[in-house]
Amino acid sequence: MPHPIADAYPSLEQALRVLGSEFEQVAKRAQLPTEQYICIEGQACSGLALLISGSVRVYKIAESGRELTLYRLDPGESCILTASCILSGRAFPAFAITESEVHAYTVPAPTFQRWVARYPEWQRYVFDILSRRLETVIEVVEEVAFRRLDARLADYLLAVATSAGEPAVLRATHELIAADLGSSREVVSRLLKDFQREGLIDMARGEVRILDASGLGARTLRS
Amino acid sequence: MPHPIADAYPSLEQALRVLGSEFEQVAKRAQLPTEQYICIEGQACSGLALLISGSVRVYKIAESGRELTLYRLDPGESCILTASCILSGRAFPAFAITESEVHAYTVPAPTFQRWVARYPEWQRYVFDILSRRLETVIEVVEEVAFRRLDARLADYLLAVATSAGEPAVLRATHELIAADLGSSREVVSRLLKDFQREGLIDMARGEVRILDASGLGARTLRS
DNA sequence: CCGGGCTGTGTGACCTTGTCACAGACCGCC
DNA sequence: GGCGGTCTGTGACAAGGTCACACAGCCCGG
Numbered sequence A, B: 001m002p003h004p005i006a007d008a009y010p011s012l013e014q015a016l017r018v019l020g021s022e023f024e025q026v027a028k029r030a031q032l033p034t035e036q037y038i039c040i041e042g043q044a045c046s047g048l049a050l051l052i053s054g055s056v057r058v059y060k061i062a063e064s065g066r067e068l069t070l071y072r073l074d075p076g077e078s079c080i081l082t083a084s085c086i087l088s089g090r091a092f093p094a095f096a097i098t099e100s101e102v103h104a105y106t107v108p109a110p111t112f113q114r115w116v117a118r119y120p121e122w123q124r125y126v127f128d129i130l131s132r133r134l135e136t137v138i139e140v141v142e143e144v145a146f147r148r149l150d151a152r153l154a155d156y157l158l159a160v161a162t163s164a165g166e167p168a169v170l171r172a173t174h175e176l177i178a179a180d181l182g183s184s185r186e187v188v189s190r191l192l193k194d195f196q197r198e199g200l201i202d203m204a205r206g207e208v209r210i211l212d213a214s215g216l217g218a219r220t221l222r223s
Numbered sequence C: 001c002c003g004g005g006c007t008g009t010g011t012g013a014c015c016t017t018g019t020c021a022c023a024g025a026c027c028g029c030c
Numbered sequence D: 001g002g003c004g005g006t007c008t009g010t011g012a013c014a015a016g017g018t019c020a021c022a023c024a025g026c027c028c029g030g
Helices: A010-019 A022-026 A080-088 A109-118 A120-146 A149-163 A174-181 A185-197 A213-220 B010-019 B022-026 B080-088 B109-118 B120-146 B149-163 B174-181 B185-197 B213-220
Strands: A028-032 A037-039 A047-053 A056-061 A067-073 A095-098 A102-108 A169-171 A201-204 A207-210 B028-032 B037-039 B047-053 B056-061 B067-073 B095-098 B102-108 B169-171 B201-204 B207-210
Touching: A010 A022, A010 A120, A022 A102, A037 A080, A047 A080, A047 A109, A056 B120, A067 A120, A067 A174, A067 B120, A080 A109, A080 A120, A080 B120, A102 A109, A109 A120, A120 B056, A120 B067, A120 B080, A120 B120, A149 A169, A149 A174, A149 A185, A149 A207, A149 A213, A174 A185, A185 A201, B010 B022, B010 B120, B022 B102, B037 B080, B047 B080, B047 B109, B067 B120, B067 B174, B080 B109, B080 B120, B102 B109, B109 B120, B149 B169, B149 B174, B149 B185, B149 B207, B149 B213, B174 B185, B185 B201
Parallel strands: none
Antiparallel strands: A028 A102, A037 A095, A047 A102, A056 A067, A056 A095, A169 A207, A201 A207, B028 B102, B037 B095, B047 B102, B056 B067, B056 B095, B169 B207, B201 B207
């Protein structure tokens, strides 16, 4: 199989297999720089991007400028909102931007539409990602509506910390963390300061060092 | 066509047509009382319900007891989370409850699964509702995360008012309104009191009367 | 090595919203 | 008329968003 990304996603693997060589002929490999917009709120989508490597952040922006990350795209996934827009003809309801250098296959909208109409395997692939997304977005609603920000921030730090090495360090400005959580920079700064005073973390310009992961875990609980 | 609900939803109409008489043979007509749970958070779904009449509210509950309505099901729609759960084998991530007497067709989970696997028309139907839901839930995230509650409440009152007759009256307790908006009773009471003082609405036990719709419309804007 | 300019962080004041506790007001029913 | 349940009003406080502004770290050019 010439598609290294297919392994992790069974439904994608089937979708690719059924196309045979047509995929290679039609899909273009693209390399996108970091901080590149994939989709812009309110615009129609011109094609589908299927991630090979890198990460894409999908987020909303308020008029106030505050941001909130809905989810991230990982390799093997495609921007399902894109797919949804293509198939239903609606405008894209958010922004999508690359967070690193990204490799992807791109497929023109009409081709993608034809595949989904013709091959059940593609419908299955689209359905899979779509239902996964619905679930994650519902989780986001729950977080934003019900959980306290200090608990969410602790969760966030731990999540990023485990994905890095030891001693767990997160390289991000307070501004960026706030954008992920849907909060504001000042509030995140305040809470981080509290964590620091409690000896849970240490800070430097542009980075957060986790000192006491289990202590942070305790802050995760609703209190 | 023996299915009165099909007209409003082209994708459903096709899905029903392709089944021929099989639908009538398998689907059971059910009549549910008001305040009846359709789905319970964390449980697997035993079947699909296809609404003929009435309304179903799908919502989350926090540990604090606060609620937030994600969306409502209207006639012709089915609980797409149910479908999603059936097809992906995950647990239902929310609650669904009837808000009135509800008539519906019910289809056992395995039958539904077979239809979706076999008929592109059913895949199309599922996809349609699923993508619509994703969009509405993203809207809810945006509302909850970014908009002020007075603006959201004004919107809410107007939405319910237009769907009723003149003089627009909404029959609901503050508790219920709060549950829809994901807020708390006290806060809704306070804001309604403000609206009343401004002459926008009038209140009685269990109802809100809209006096000045355009005034409420002004409160809708971010200020 | 000094001084701008830029980006990132800290802080106080104030407002909105959520929470808790409790008082009343309305309603149906005996 | 009285009683219990539901619904609404209110004050006090905590959490979080907004605004204004100070200041610290960093890059870079003179």
